[in-house]
Amino acid sequence: MEELTDKQHDDIAAYLAGQMSPAEKAGFEEQLSRNEALQQELLVQQRIRRGMELLSFEEEARALFARAMQEMTAEEETIEIATPVRPLWQQPSLWLAAAMVVLSLGLFWKFYDDDGGGGRSDTPVVRTDSTTDRPTPSDTSSRITPIPSPIPTTDRAVRLADAYFSPRPKENPIATDLPDEADAAATTDSAAIARDSAAVWQGTRLLAQKKAAEAMALLQKTVLEGYPGHWRAAAEWYLSLAYLQNNQTSEARAILTRIARTNGHPYQSEARRLRNELTR
Amino acid sequence: MFSPLRKSFSTGSVDPCQAFETNPLVFCQQLVRENPRDESAWTCLIKRLHKLFVKHALSYGTSPEAIQDLIQESLVQFMDDIRSGKFICQGYKPIGYVGTICINKWRGWWKKQQKETTRRVDWDSLFREFDDDQAGPPPGMAEEPDEPHEEDLCRRQAARKAYETLTPVQKKLMWEHYVNGLKLTDFEQMEEKGEGYGKLLHYRAKREFTRLFQQFYNDCRSWKN
Numbered sequence: 001m002e003e004l005t006d007k008q009h010d011d012i013a014a015y016l017a018g019q020m021s022p023a024e025k026a027g028f029e030e031q032l033s034r035n036e037a038l039q040q041e042l043l044v045q046q047r048i049r050r051g052m053e054l055l056s057f058e059e060e061a062r063a064l065f066a067r068a069m070q071e072m073t074a075e076e077e078t079i080e081i082a083t084p085v086r087p088l089w090q091q092p093s094l095w096l097a098a099a100m101v102v103l104s105l106g107l108f109w110k111f112y113d114d115d116g117g118g119g120r121s122d123t124p125v126v127r128t129d130s131t132t133d134r135p136t137p138s139d140t141s142s143r144i145t146p147i148p149s150p151i152p153t154t155d156r157a158v159r160l161a162d163a164y165f166s167p168r169p170k171e172n173p174i175a176t177d178l179p180d181e182a183d184a185a186a187t188t189d190s191a192a193i194a195r196d197s198a199a200v201w202q203g204t205r206l207l208a209q210k211k212a213a214e215a216m217a218l219l220q221k222t223v224l225e226g227y228p229g230h231w232r233a234a235a236e237w238y239l240s241l242a243y244l245q246n247n248q249t250s251e252a253r254a255i256l257t258r259i260a261r262t263n264g265h266p267y268q269s270e271a272r273r274l275r276n277e278l279t280r
Numbered sequence: 281m282f283s284p285l286r287k288s289f290s291t292g293s294v295d296p297c298q299a300f301e302t303n304p305l306v307f308c309q310q311l312v313r314e315n316p317r318d319e320s321a322w323t324c325l326i327k328r329l330h331k332l333f334v335k336h337a338l339s340y341g342t343s344p345e346a347i348q349d350l351i352q353e354s355l356v357q358f359m360d361d362i363r364s365g366k367f368i369c370q371g372y373k374p375i376g377y378v379g380t381i382c383i384n385k386w387r388g389w390w391k392k393q394q395k396e397t398t399r400r401v402d403w404d405s406l407f408r409e410f411d412d413d414q415a416g417p418p419p420g421m422a423e424e425p426d427e428p429h430e431e432d433l434c435r436r437q438a439a440r441k442a443y444e445t446l447t448p449v450q451k452k453l454m455w456e457h458y459v460n461g462l463k464l465t466d467f468e469q470m471e472e473k474g475e476g477y478g479k480l481l482h483y484r485a486k487r488e489f490t491r492l493f494q495q496f497y498n499d500c501r502s503w504k505n
Contacts, residue, residue: 006479009479010463013457013463017461044486044490047435047490047493047494048439048454048458048486048489048490048493049458050435051435051436051438051439051442051443051493052439052443052454052455052458052459053360053363053458053459054356054360054432054435054436054439055436055439055440055443055459056455056459057355057356057359057360057363057436058352058356058436058440060317060355060359061352061353061355061356061359062352064317064319064322064323064326064355065326065348065351065352065355067319067323068322068323068326068327068330069330071323071327072327072330228343228345228346228348228349229345232345233345258344262343262344263338264343
């Protein structure tokens with residue numbers, strides 16, 4: 001088969017891009033009908049062009065989807081912040097609880113008082129108890145747990161990240177089922193899963209070394225491009241911890257919210273607890 | 281290292297989400313614009329689609345990861361339909377169109393998962409969800425199976441795998457030449473290289489890409505059939 005000239009290559013590109021005038025197009029098509037090598041090359045170029053076009057759509061779709069999800073998360077955050085929280089004194093359940101406590105204390109005090117004064121109680125324990133004297137304020141004050149001083153938000157985020165961090169990611173409870181792909185493309189999918197799990201393990205190592213930024217970059221890639229399943233989910237969890245370690249609380253909270261809402265997520269319960277602690 | 285150059289996006293002055301409700305035609309025109317694509321309009325569409333689709337998909341046990349993949353696949357097909365002229369802003373709303381694509385893809389996904397027998401989905405009501413009185417999906421589209429797109433799926437997978445094996449500079453050339461339509465001589469200038477550099481690079485990149493593309497494409501087709 002004859003070698004094509006540079007001009008013919010350019011013509012193919014122009015033809016496929018629709019950049020030829022009607023006369024040029026007619027001329028090229030006439031040449032095409034007679035030249036087998038040109039026909040072959042046109043087919044190859046068409047195939048490449050189509051593949052690259054679809055690839056570009058995929059990239060665009062991924063970027064647009066990520067942007068939409070970011071906006072949705074931000075909107076959810078705004079709604080949560082904007083939702084008016086009723087002050088404690090306006091919550092009936094709290095009033096009821098307070099009333100119950102007061103009532104219990106009153107009853108306790110009454111029986112305690114009666115028992116000490118009249119000795120009507122038949123309970124031997126009370127009778128033999130040597131501490132029948134009323135407790136003085138100084139007695140009780142010593143038992144009150146001191147109120148901890150408020151911890152700065154940044155320190156708190158890091159401490160929570162440390163508290164929830166486990167250097168060993170959870171194992172995949174169910175073997176990934178890839179029956180359809182196992183025939184021809186098993187290596188690709190298995191390789192993708194292996195790559196994701198390796199990335200999660202590497203991410204945990206980086207987190208253990210307090211290299212949050214490096215861990216974030218690695219885990220973000222897995223979250224965005226990883227194979228759907230256990231390891232991508234694990235990457236999400238560790239990414240939230242990386243954000244916390246890096247004091248990016250709002251980003252961490254956004255991911256935790258998503259995990260907490262995802263039934264079957266391997267870290268759903270942890271995410272719920274951590275998110276609750278973060279919002280305290 | 282070269283990463284695929286994203287096409288430029290534009291954020292128009294008109295709020296597309298407002299136009300979504302008040303002026304569907306304007307919204308649609310914003311959406312079908314290509315070079316640059318109107319990012320705000322697309323974001324608005326994706327948010328609507330996600331909101332509509334996710335509640336059904338989750339209730340039938342589809343994982344969030346699968347939902348994300350299905351939506352992205354639907355967007356790819358919608359972009360392709362815009363490019364090919366299959367979708368035009370006449371007669372039906374974009375959300376109905378892309379929603380129908382999404383449900384079709386979900387149906388295909390269910391078939392693959394072989395779960396359709398265990399948890400039956402009321403497809404008709406789902407199609408109606410994306411439909412409305414003035415603008416539903418194109419006639420016959422609701423029954424359209426996802427099979428014709430399997431071939432494109434193989435093409436895309438093959439292209440991605442082949443593309444990933446290229447060197448950074450080869451990737452750059454392929455993207456600029458085939459996606460952004462840059463001439464090889466312009467590529468040479470952009471890279472500040474001498475005459476013939478673009479053609480040689482293209483020759484090698486194309487040869488490698490074509491070989492791998494064909495191999496991956498055949499693999500994909502053989503296990504799908």
